[in-house]
Amino acid sequence: MSDAVLFDGRDDGIAVITLNRPESRNCLTRDVRDGLYAAWDLFERDPVLRVAILTGAGEKAFCAGGDLKEMVETGMRVPPRDMFPLPYDTVELSKPTIAAVNGVAFGGGWMIAQACDLCVASTSAKFAVTEVKVGRSSPWASPLIHMIPQRIMMEILLTGRPMSAQRAYEIGLVNRLADPGALMDVALELAGEILGGAPLSVKAARETVMLSTEMGRSAALKAARHASECCYNSEDAQEGPRAFAEKRPPQWRGH
Numbered sequence: 001m002s003d004a005v006l007f008d009g010r011d012d013g014i015a016v017i018t019l020n021r022p023e024s025r026n027c028l029t030r031d032v033r034d035g036l037y038a039a040w041d042l043f044e045r046d047p048v049l050r051v052a053i054l055t056g057a058g059e060k061a062f063c064a065g066g067d068l069k070e071m072v073e074t075g076m077r078v079p080p081r082d083m084f085p086l087p088y089d090t091v092e093l094s095k096p097t098i099a100a101v102n103g104v105a106f107g108g109g110w111m112i113a114q115a116c117d118l119c120v121a122s123t124s125a126k127f128a129v130t131e132v133k134v135g136r137s138s139p140w141a142s143p144l145i146h147m148i149p150q151r152i153m154m155e156i157l158l159t160g161r162p163m164s165a166q167r168a169y170e171i172g173l174v175n176r177l178a179d180p181g182a183l184m185d186v187a188l189e190l191a192g193e194i195l196g197g198a199p200l201s202v203k204a205a206r207e208t209v210m211l212s213t214e215m216g217r218s219a220a221l222k223a224a225r226h227a228s229e230c231c232y233n234s235e236d237a238q239e240g241p242r243a244f245a246e247k248r249p250p251q252w253r254g255h
Helices: 030-045 068-074 108-115 139-146 150-159 165-170 180-195 199-214 217-232 236-245
Strands: 005-009 014-019 051-056 061-063 097-101 104-106 118-122 126-128 176-178
Touching: 005 030, 014 030, 014 180, 051 061, 051 108, 051 180, 061 097, 061 108, 097 108, 097 180, 104 108, 108 126, 108 139, 118 165, 118 180, 126 165, 139 150, 165 176, 176 180, 199 217, 199 236, 217 236
Parallel strands: 014 051, 051 097, 061 104, 097 118, 104 126, 118 176
Antiparallel strands: 005 014
16 A cells, blocks of 8 residues: 555554545545555455445545646546446445545545545535536436436536535435534444445345346345345344343344
8 A cells, every 4th residue: 555545454443544645635646546446455365354444535535636746747538448446337336434524525535525425524514526627528427316316416517516514414315414623423323334244245235236226126026035145144143133032132143
């Protein structure tokens, strides 16, 4: 890992990944992109780590977007398909992720926050898809249609106008709001709630949400049943009801 992205694999099963270029508002320079690819790989390969929180250093920016200077210097047209390390897209992940947005999430910053499964935002955070302001495009925003209403999405993309964290929460883009000083506490609390669930149940739940997003009703039901078989046939599926009956906390084994 370089110092452009910090990785903290905690003993409690949570990985905290921090974009560490506050002087450039954590924009997606090459070293940040490389660091993110490495961080996501570390998270996925470590069997102890079950949830990741992505945040930015400093108070002003989660991530201000792509590196416009690099685009000018390279004469960039269509970005390479693998240019940006996006969870569940250009990065293969099987575990839940949380974006902890501590400042502006503009352009590419919105993109990586959107790619995470969940989002916690500081009340001082701001969100914007700014591509129309700089003559670029935002094909990566297409999954937004599964998160927010069409006309709200249309306004966001057509105007590039920033929205407050409160507004992002109201439209369903943000799961939880936090006072600026309590952002990581709230994100860790949410991660802890996920860790409280049986690992295979969490995995099946996440797959069920994604299948439901991408398929029609009957196909999603069939696929979700198949994705749940490993969970139902696990030792944890016996431990959960047993622990409930014995009035004790379950001891999850992940198999």
